[in-house]
Amino acid sequence: MTNKGEIVLDKVTRKFGALTAVNAVDQVIGGGSYCCMIGPSGCGKSTLLRMIAGHEVPSSGRILIGGRDVTHVRTGERGTALMFQNYALFPHLNLTDNVAFPLKIGGLSTAERRERAREMLGRVQLGHLADRMPSQLSGGQQQRVALARALITNPQVLLLDEPLSALDEFLRLRMRVELKRLQNDLGITFIHVTHTQPEAIALADKVIVMDHGIIEQAGHPKDIYDRPHSPYVARFMGGQNVVSGRLESVSGDLAAARGAEGGLFRVPLRAPAEPGADLRFAVRRDKIALEPGEKGGENSIAGRVSNVEYQGTFVKVELATAQKEEFVVTLSDRAFFARPFDFGDALVASWHPEDVCQLIGANNSAGDALAH
Structure with a gap:
């Protein structure tokens, strides 16, 4: 009925x-x-x-x-x-x-x-x-x-x-x-x-x-x-970074992709993908750790601080990286002010594979200019 x-x-x-x-x-x-x-x-x-x-x-x-x-x-x-x-x-x-x-x-x-x-x-x-x-x-x-x-x-x-x-x-x-x-x-x-x-x-x-x-x-x-379907949804709903890499290999349900700066990303697969394909995935901004440095290991991106915004309960830190997409990390206000970062600081952003979501929908540039 x-x-x-x-x-x-x-x-x-x-x-x-x-x-x-x-x-x-x-x-x-x-x-x-x-x-x-x-x-x-x-x-x-x-x-x-x-x-x-x-x-x-x-x-x-x-x-x-x-x-x-x-x-x-x-x-x-x-x-x-x-x-x-x-x-x-x-x-x-x-x-x-x-x-x-x-x-x-x-x-x-x-x-x-x-x-x-x-x-x-x-x-x-x-x-x-x-x-x-x-x-x-x-x-x-x-x-x-x-x-x-x-x-x-x-x-x-x-x-x-x-x-x-x-x-x-x-x-x-x-x-x-x-x-x-x-x-x-x-x-x-x-x-x-x-x-x-x-x-x-x-x-x-x-x-x-x-x-x-x-x-x-x-x-x-x-x-x-948590699980946006496409880059557009990830960008528009906010709270996520869209990261791209070239797929190198697949082991079980875990893919290895090489980023623009040469780093290796481990990405749980939601949909089949072949080596050589472009792989896009989302990483939640609040699941990312920041450490001083010029180069990181797996599941990390290096960049320099390009913007800092205090939002009361959290601080938004934007990094300029080799990725075309903007890359933002949100830290609790306590964590940020215990070790604040300044414009131009070299940082490495890292995350765990379980905090990654493969994006399987078509890319849509309409989301590029939307509010973050």
Whole structure:
């Protein structure tokens, strides 16, 4: 039996003239889950969200919600609610009437819809402000009103288009907690579009990483972060260095690859590879040790410090190496300040083979310029 709120995307494509915004996407999003779709601007995530909501019609393919084909069903009849990025509150209505507005369209009496609106405002912890106007609220409070209005119709699926982007960092962190709490309490499917990696990892049961209209990788956030499929996913999700080498030999499931500077890397294989092939792998930045030196042994890269950034709980140290990719190490603040490094210091970065993940997807240069 299909779960209520389960979404099935069956080869969903959306074209705008010669531009293919979403390209034959196949994906199942479990009912009652919190799913984050993430990717750079123009990757197709918002277009896909609008198709699920019914604001865009697929050029081809099907969308099913709770086992029902809603591809050509009107927006208000498919069991979804969309919370817009700009909240779109009515400035002339108080909070109760703002939240109750969707029920007015449904023909409920004034008393009934106001009662339900006040109950929903209580759920988002704004019941005590029910008679205030939107202009009297903070940005975080306005967002919670918009959230209450989206939820008032008891949708199977709540769609959120970058809902936290307009908030400052402090409010963004608080609202992340609120969103997750609400989703757990209500038990409905949340689909949340974002371009912020920590937001997706913190909130989601499932992360969908998109680029150029396709899904690069989908799965639990730990799997996406620890075991990226491609160089693009490793770069975009952050926390990983992409390292390349020429495959020399394979022994069991362990490959030996020679790096640009001549060092030897031991890489556990996830997919078959032949000697002579280019091998790319990811190494987590927080699993790397740094020591002074000009040349290291196996599973190491030598370089010079090109940037140091203090981040509070950790310090980000960037090395200029023979690799084309940037190479970053994150050290705990205690470890760094016990033995700090300066610009230009010669260091050797080393790691264990078990902290390496072979990248098996196609290389994608679109990730090169993305935030790290």
